[in-house]
Amino acid sequence: GRGFSASEHQHCRHNPLRDEWVLVSAHRVRRPWRGQLEQPPAEDVPRWDPANPLCPGATRANGEVNPHYEGTFVFPNDFPALQPDSPAPGDSDHPLFQAAAARGVCKVMCFHPWSDLTLPLMSLAEIRAVIDAWAELAAELGASYPWVQIFENKGEMMGCSNPHPHCQVWASSFLPNEARLEERTQRQYRHRHGVPMLLEYAEQEARRKERLVVENEDWLVVVPYWATWPFQTLLLPRRHVLRLQDLRDSERDSLASIMQRLLIKYDNLFQVSFPYSMGWHGAPTGPHLQEDCGHWQLHAHYYPPLLRSATVRKFMVGYEMLAQAQRDLTPEQVSVEGTRHGDCPQDRPLAEHPPIWSLQAAERLRSLPEVHYKQRRR
Amino acid sequence: GRGFSASEHQHCRHNPLRDEWVLVSAHRVRRPWRGQLEQPPAEDVPRWDPANPLCPGATRANGEVNPHYEGTFVFPNDFPALQPDSPAPGDSDHPLFQAAAARGVCKVMCFHPWSDLTLPLMSLAEIRAVIDAWAELAAELGASYPWVQIFENKGEMMGCSNPHPHCQVWASSFLPNEARLEERTQRQYRHRHGVPMLLEYAEQEARRKERLVVENEDWLVVVPYWATWPFQTLLLPRRHVLRLQDLRDSERDSLASIMQRLLIKYDNLFQVSFPYSMGWHGAPTGPHLQEDCGHWQLHAHYYPPLLRSATVRKFMVGYEMLAQAQRDLTPEQVSVEGTRHGDCPQDRPLAEHPPIWSLQAAERLRSLPEVHYKQRRR
Ligand SMILES: O=P(O)(O)O[C@H]1O[C@H](CO)[C@@H](O)[C@H](O)[C@H]1O
Ligand SMILES: O=P(O)(O)O[C@H]1O[C@H](CO)[C@@H](O)[C@H](O)[C@H]1O
Numbered sequence: 001g002r003g004f005s006a007s008e009h010q011h012c013r014h015n016p017l018r019d020e021w022v023l024v025s026a027h028r029v030r031r032p033w034r035g036q037l038e039q040p041p042a043e044d045v046p047r048w049d050p051a052n053p054l055c056p057g058a059t060r061a062n063g064e065v066n067p068h069y070e071g072t073f074v075f076p077n078d079f080p081a082l083q084p085d086s087p088a089p090g091d092s093d094h095p096l097f098q099a100a101a102a103r104g105v106c107k108v109m110c111f112h113p114w115s116d117l118t119l120p121l122m123s124l125a126e127i128r129a130v131i132d133a134w135a136e137l138a139a140e141l142g143a144s145y146p147w148v149q150i151f152e153n154k155g156e157m158m159g160c161s162n163p164h165p166h167c168q169v170w171a172s173s174f175l176p177n178e179a180r181l182e183e184r185t186q187r188q189y190r191h192r193h194g195v196p197m198l199l200e201y202a203e204q205e206a207r208r209k210e211r212l213v214v215e216n217e218d219w220l221v222v223v224p225y226w227a228t229w230p231f232q233t234l235l236l237p238r239r240h241v242l243r244l245q246d247l248r249d250s251e252r253d254s255l256a257s258i259m260q261r262l263l264i265k266y267d268n269l270f271q272v273s274f275p276y277s278m279g280w281h282g283a284p285t286g287p288h289l290q291e292d293c294g295h296w297q298l299h300a301h302y303y304p305p306l307l308r309s310a311t312v313r314k315f316m317v318g319y320e321m322l323a324q325a326q327r328d329l330t331p332e333q334v335s336v337e338g339t340r341h342g343d344c345p346q347d348r349p350l351a352e353h354p355p356i357w358s359l360q361a362a363e364r365l366r367s368l369p370e371v372h373y374k375q376r377r378r
Numbered sequence: 379g380r381g382f383s384a385s386e387h388q389h390c391r392h393n394p395l396r397d398e399w400v401l402v403s404a405h406r407v408r409r410p411w412r413g414q415l416e417q418p419p420a421e422d423v424p425r426w427d428p429a430n431p432l433c434p435g436a437t438r439a440n441g442e443v444n445p446h447y448e449g450t451f452v453f454p455n456d457f458p459a460l461q462p463d464s465p466a467p468g469d470s471d472h473p474l475f476q477a478a479a480a481r482g483v484c485k486v487m488c489f490h491p492w493s494d495l496t497l498p499l500m501s502l503a504e505i506r507a508v509i510d511a512w513a514e515l516a517a518e519l520g521a522s523y524p525w526v527q528i529f530e531n532k533g534e535m536m537g538c539s540n541p542h543p544h545c546q547v548w549a550s551s552f553l554p555n556e557a558r559l560e561e562r563t564q565r566q567y568r569h570r571h572g573v574p575m576l577l578e579y580a581e582q583e584a585r586r587k588e589r590l591v592v593e594n595e596d597w598l599v600v601v602p603y604w605a606t607w608p609f610q611t612l613l614l615p616r617r618h619v620l621r622l623q624d625l626r627d628s629e630r631d632s633l634a635s636i637m638q639r640l641l642i643k644y645d646n647l648f649q650v651s652f653p654y655s656m657g658w659h660g661a662p663t664g665p666h667l668q669e670d671c672g673h674w675q676l677h678a679h680y681y682p683p684l685l686r687s688a689t690v691r692k693f694m695v696g697y698e699m700l701a702q703a704q705r706d707l708t709p710e711q712v713s714v715e716g717t718r719h720g721d722c723p724q725d726r727p728l729a730e731h732p733p734i735w736s737l738q739a740a741e742r743l744r745s746l747p748e749v750h751y752k753q754r755r756r
Contacts, residue, residue, distance in 0.1 A: 002465060004465040004466060004467050004468060006467065006477070009464045009465055009467075010461060010464050010480045010481075011464070011466075011467045011477050011479060012477065012478045012479075012480045012552060013476065013477050013478075014476035014477070014478070016473070016474055016476075020555040021478070021552075021554070021555055023459060023460070023480055023550075023554075024480075025458075025459035025460065025480075028458075028459050030457065031439075031456070031457030033539060034539050034540065035534055035538060035539030035540075036417075036534035036535065036537070039414075061409075061410070078409075079405070079409030080403075080406075081388065081401060081406050081697070081704050082388060082401070082403065083388065086387045086388050086389070087380060087382040088382060088389075089384065089387075090382060094582060095394070095567075095571065096394055096575070096578065096579050096582060097603050098391065098392035098394075099384070099390065099391050099392070100389065100390045100391075100392070100399070101390075102388045102389050102390045102401055102402075147701070149697060149700060149701045151696035151697055151700050151701075152696065153693075156413055156414035157414065158693065158696070159413060159414070159694075159695040159696070160413060160695075161411060161412050162412065168696065168697070170697055170701070172401075172701075174390060174399075176399070176401075176702035177398040177399055177701070177703075178699075178700055178701050178702065179701065192473075193473065197474070201474050204472060204474060204475070225474070277695045277696040277699050277700070278696075279699075279700035279701075281700070301699075301700060303699050315531075315536065315537025316537075317531045317536045317538075318531040318536070318537070318546065318656075318657060319527060319529055319546070321655050321657075321679075322529050322655065322657035322659070322679060323525070323527040323529075323548070323550075323555070323556050323557065323657075324554035324555045324556065325555075326459050
């Protein structure tokens with residue numbers, strides 16, 4: 001368009017995986033923030049706390065005692081949202097009151113015996129062990145369940161209720177909404193264009209480079225063109241891979257490496273243990289193992305809420321909930337001159353709000369060091 | 379189903395407006411909460427603060443001085459996500475990189491000159507004035523824009539950055555995602571069943587009663603069958619009404635009354651100014667004013683985040699973002715015996731977590747007084 005600049009002018013971008021749009025209004029990040037400030041995470045988490053049910057040797061809610069595990073440790077969620085033997089609801093008496101059976105299992109996986117560690121502070125071998133445990137659970141639960149959702153809520157801001165490094169695995173008898181959506185969009189894309197959507201997307205982004213955050217021989221991480229969260233990323237293999245359990249030995253090593261690099265950058269961004277929810281999406285399993293799932297491509301989504309600093313997040317609220325996701329900076333924005341924060345008499349201290357409106361998401365992440373800020377002096 | 383009880387057994391429910399499912403796992407609310415605690419809102423907001431750009435007589439970010447308004451007051455958002463004259467992006471060079479023009483206007487509407495009021499504490503006449511101002515803006519902006527989104531973010535927890543009672547109105551040159559979704563589902567429903575979906579739904583809920591919160595001659599409020607937020611509600615007219623501006627004089631009065639009753643109940647639930655995002659959806663406007671929009675029915679969604687108390691919210695995170703919305707109590711749940719909170723050594727004080735797992739959403743709201751807890755002693 002004549003005179004159009006993505007970093008200056010609002011526009012909508014299409015998310016082909018969810019078949020929906022995001023409103024990108026770059027200049028919004030200049031507005032002062034006088035809303036809620038978040039608490040940075042506690043820095044004094046004890047390495048071992050016998051009262052924490054996720055620790056080695058601790059007693060859980062159901063009375064069981066954890067082993068003195070030394071690597072990863074998987075156990076059943078004591079308050080599962082899904083159980084294997086739940087009865088099915090009866091037939092609906094009206095099209096507006098439809099219920100369906102939901103069966104499944106919920107597991108918790110501790111990444112490490114220490115409570116004061118997080119993935120970016122773990123060694124490559126330790127991260128590799130997590131990847132192997134993911135692949136194992138994905139295969140084991142995927143033998144019968146159509147969908148195995150592996151996800152990590154990191155940080156209290158993302159509803160994480162225990163500081164011990166862990167993720168969850170919820171396997172369900174149904175394809176959840178997001179899975180159904182990505183199934184449809186990826187199927188249609190391959191039908192129309194002859195190639196798996198995310199394989200093509202990774203190739204395009206590897207060539208275009210402007211949204212790349214980190215890459216290696218097998219993987220790349222981008223701030224997707226359609227990102228809604230300020231520093232949202234998408235982790236993609238270069239090879240066509242359907243599921244976690246299909247990853248080769250060398251690909252698991254390179255995955256550990258790229259995860260470590262991404263997560264260190266995330267922590268370095270605001271010098272804080274970076275909150276996010278992340279999770280893996282791959283081809284459906286159970287009965288779908290027999291079907292052609294070639295339109296699928298394995299990927300991980302990272303959804304981090306922070307916008308401006310360790311204490312100022314992006315809120316997905318009114319307009320976002322009722323109309324459409326909206327973002328305040330472009331994935332690949334270049335310098336924009338902005339009014340400095342602090343012009344406004346009622347503002348909170350300037351230190352809370354470094355003037356980040358001159359920085360774009362991908363380049364900002366890309367330019368961060370790959371040594372963790374806590375480990376720099378070691 | 380044999381032995382199935384919605385209040386005991388997990389199941390999925392279909393949201394016909396969004397054509398997606400929610401996982402309902404009632405027993406989850408029994409789990410202890412050791413995650414983030416929210417700050418209750420400040421109780422000492424000054425009635426008038428010349429440094430607050432929303433107050434009468436205050437100077438705004440663009441240097442303009444507000445009039446000494448006495449009722450509602452509408453002005454342009456100084457940091458608009460949408461502007462009327464933004465250039466359009468150029469043609470896309472690839473199906474995975476699609477951008478579209480986004481034009482519009484963003485307005486802010488103050489509900490009242492006092493900063494220490496909220497809608498539930500305003501008089502019926504004052505709420506009626508807000509409704510009239512909404513209808514006026516909807517008609518005015520709807521003359522040219524296809525979608526006019528009126529929404530209120532209430533409380534810091536919902537990203538509200540100013541305590542002064544206000545809402546926002548964003549009009550856009552495009553139908554946002556939620557509008558497109560509801561357009562499709564309502565159109566299909568009427569095509570299949572011959573009646574507008576939400577007209578039929580209101581009739582059904584009025585008859586079934588178990589999810590009703592408040593009702594009067596023109597309106598009803600229900601915790602919808604497919605609610606995802608714990609105390610989410612849907613406000614519906616009984617008559618077939620396409621848009622806010624079509625409401626009759628008497629319907630505006632009865633709307634003021636039912637809004638006041640609902641919002642007082644909300645505040646009474648945890649004896650706190652209840653945070654939420656709410657907004658109106660009605661038939662599209664602009665070029666759509668000429669089309670048959672009879673499948674639409676005007677409605678307001680209320681999305682409140684609190685789950686257990688003034689300080690414990692529901693987080694829509696990992697599983698919800700990556701797979702499917704999940705709720706921890708049923709809309710119409712009946713008593714469930716639960717393990718009491720506090721069994722767990724590390725728990726926060728019991729007072730923070732009243733044992734609400736024995737209460738269902740609609741009945742809990744229904745049974746609350748209709749006098750505001752702050753006004754009881756007047
Ligand atoms: O416009 P406000 O009130 O500053 O901002 C608030 O509402 C907007 C619209 O829902 C959101 O995009 C922002 O994240 C939120 O903080
Ligand atoms: O299971 P947790 O960690 O207690 O709970 C967390 O993750 C769940 C799955 O995303 C969410 O439903 C909860 O709201 C959140 O607090």
